[in-house]
Amino acid sequence: MILRSLLFVPANSWRMITRSLSERADAIVLDLEDSVPIGEKETARWFIKDFLEDIEDKPKSSSIFVRVNSISSGLYGEDVKYAVQKTLDGIVLPKTESGNDIFMLEEAIKAEENRKNLKNRISIIPIIESAKGLVNINEVVKASPRIVALTFGAADFLRDLGRSYMQLSKDEFELLYIRSVISITAHAYNILALDTVYLGLIIDMEGLERETRIASALGFKGKFVIHPSHVEIVNKIFTPSPQEVEEAEGIVKAYEDALVKGLGATTYAGRMIDEATYKQAKSLLQLVKEITERSKND
Incomplete structure (x- = not known):
């Protein structure tokens, strides 16, 4: 599933x-919570029901989600x-705090x-928005095989810690821990890590x-907006660049040539490459293929 950008829509x-x-977002998220x-x-x-019933032939390039209100509401x-x-x-699901929330x-x-x-x-897709939710994150993710991605809400999470998003530092070190936990947990369970919305000035x-x-560097695969x-900026950042594609193709060829020669490692562009490097390059090329196929349906 390609979810580079997920656009909230009131x-x-x-x-x-x-x-x-x-x-041109990879997904739209029809919002019934904060914006309504x-x-x-x-x-x-009723708007959601009518819209979903009217689009029998929705574009294959867009996924449609609905953000419902929290379980506690x-x-x-x-x-x-x-x-x-x-x-x-x-x-x-916003404000997810336990596996029981997912069960319900x-x-x-x-x-x-x-x-x-x-x-x-x-x-x-559960949204972690509190300290309790973060502590219970493994319980949340294991609660259902329906979970395809994991994200967090920065504003509510910081408020739970007695902080404000308005005071966030430029490098966002205050969010480094939760971003790291979200990303590592998502990768551990083979689901997507999706970043919180940007709450600075819209312009x-x-x-x-x-x-x-920052999110991409930590292993996130997409972002809510x-x-x-x-949408355009977020899609661009979560799409491998031509230089990255060229490098990945070179790594794959070099490693496969080495395997033919009975070697388990080789070099490419002056760097040592091994099976782990090869698998990462193959994953990047697969992602590019999926993005290209998706764009054909726009």
């Missing part, structure tokens, strides 16, 4: 919903009833899938790029 805005698939006032939740649910059950449709790819969400999903004959189609593209490169103007 589900109480029909105009934004209908425009969302043209923004309590008095507009019901309208937003008591609203998630109604959210799931409207959201689970055959064109939905997954549910994003999955039970609600199963009930709707069974009622609509859509068994085992809907995936789950601050330099800040967005800096933050996205809150504005369409952020």
